[in-house]
Amino acid sequence: MSRIALVDDDRNILTSVSMTLEAEGFEVETYNDGQAALDAFNKKLPDMAVLDIKMPRMDGMDLLQRLRQKTAMPVIFLTSKDDEIDEVLGLRMGADDYVKKPFSQRLLVERIRALLRRQDAVDTGEVGDTEETKVMERGDLRMDPLRHAVSWKGKDVSLTVTEFLLLQALAQRPGFVKSRDQLMDVAYDDQVYVDDRTIDSHIKRLRKKMRTADDEFSAIETLYGIGYRYNEE
Numbered sequence: 422m423s424r425i426a427l428v429d430d431d432r433n434i435l436t437s438v439s440m441t442l443e444a445e446g447f448e449v450e451t452y453n454d455g456q457a458a459l460d461a462f463n464k465k466l467p468d469m470a471v472l473d474i475k476m477p478r479m480d481g482m483d484l485l486q487r488l489r490q491k492t493a494m495p496v497i498f499l500t501s502k503d504d505e506i507d508e509v510l511g512l513r514m515g516a517d518d519y520v521k522k523p524f525s526q527r528l529l530v531e532r533i534r535a536l537l538r539r540q541d542a543v544d545t546g547e548v549g550d551t552e553e554t555k556v557m558e559r560g561d562l563r564m565d566p567l568r569h570a571v572s573w574k575g576k577d578v579s580l581t582v583t584e585f586l587l588l589q590a591l592a593q594r595p596g597f598v599k600s601r602d603q604l605m606d607v608a609y610d611d612q613v614y615v616d617d618r619t620i621d622s623h624i625k626r627l628r629k630k631m632r633t634a635d636d637e638f639s640a641i642e643t644l645y646g647i648g649y650r651y652n653e654e
Contacts, residue, residue, distance in 0.1 A: 423537055424448045428458040428484065429473035429499060438471075441526045442533070455479030459487055469495045469537060471529070474511065482514065489515040493569075493581045495536040499524070512622035513629075517583045519619075539582045539608075559592045560653045562640065576634035583608050584627045587620075591641060591651035600648035624649060 425447045429435055432453065439449040450467060452458035456478040458470070470488070472481040485496060498511040498519040511519060517536055520529050557564045561574045569585060571578045580588065590607040591599055599607075601620045608623070624641065631638040642650045 422446065422448050423469065424450065424467040425533065426450045426452065426458060426462070426467040426470040428452045428455060428470065428476070428481070430454060430476045431473070434473075434499075438526060438529065441530065445530055447533075455481060455484035459484055462488065466492055466494060468540070469497075469533065471497045471499060471533070472516075473499045475501070482511065485511065485514050485516060493579055495540050495582060497529075497532055497536065512619060513626045515581055515626060517581055536582070539586065557589070557592060559595055559651070560640075561635070562588075562592055564589055564592065573631055573634040573638065578630055578634050580627070580630060583623055584630065587623055588627055588641075588651075591649060595651050595653040598644055598648050598650045604649065 425442055427435060427439055427442070427449055428451075429438075430453050435451045435453065439451050442449045450461065452461065454476050455472075458472075459479060462470075472484060474481040481498060485498075488494070488496065493515075495518075496516045498516045500511070500519050500521050518532055520532060555566070557566075563572045564570070564585075566585075566589065569580075569582075571580050571585065571588065586608050587604055590604060604620050608620070624643075628638065628641055631640075640652055642652055644650060
């Protein structure tokens with residue numbers, strides 16, 4: 422049974438969503454502010470977190486930043502209807518996905534299940550066919566799908582599941598272009614729709630993380646209007 426942390430200062434959302442998730446077979450922990458959630462996470466991390474952005478004491482952005490210092494567990498943001506800037510910023514900070522309020526609880530459940538399936542695939546090594554489970558080396562890049570481990574020039578880089586899958590898809594065929602639609606298929610289930618901005622934000626976050634290992638990292642090339650390409654250095 423997967424443990425889902427639901428963090429939101431709206432008690433109606435906490436009550437209704439937790440009831441839905443429990444009915445779907447999840448174990449749910451609820452918190453009404455980011456600081457309370459962080460205190461609990463420091464003792465024991467859940468399998469996944471669903472975070473509201475605007476909360477008292479510690480908002481969702483601050484909480485995500487703290488979490489990404491120690492874990493790559495899946496995170497979904499709940500955003501207000503018009504908070505496009507917050508959506509993009511959240512993705513660039515390392516959220517895996519976002520759902521806009523007001524939202525369908527069925528949609529949220531589907532997003533949660535999709536992320537947990539991807540996390541489980543990485544954890545168990547079942548990330549694709551046999552070729553995709555092998556250790557891959559492309560120049561200075563080394564990826565081990567079975568251990569969810571990435572290094573660049575010998576330095577470890579911590580990636581979320583989404584970032585790992587995107588990098589793996591690009592690096593598998595250096596020099597070949599992957600369109601945003603193709604990358605969406607890699608990173609998300611068929612029943613989950615995301616727009617181009619989501620993929621672009623993940624790529625920007627991925628580049629930023631790789632540059633923590635090498636500030637001259639430039640292996641991921643943007644082809645405007647087409648997609649992305651990995652160039653082996």
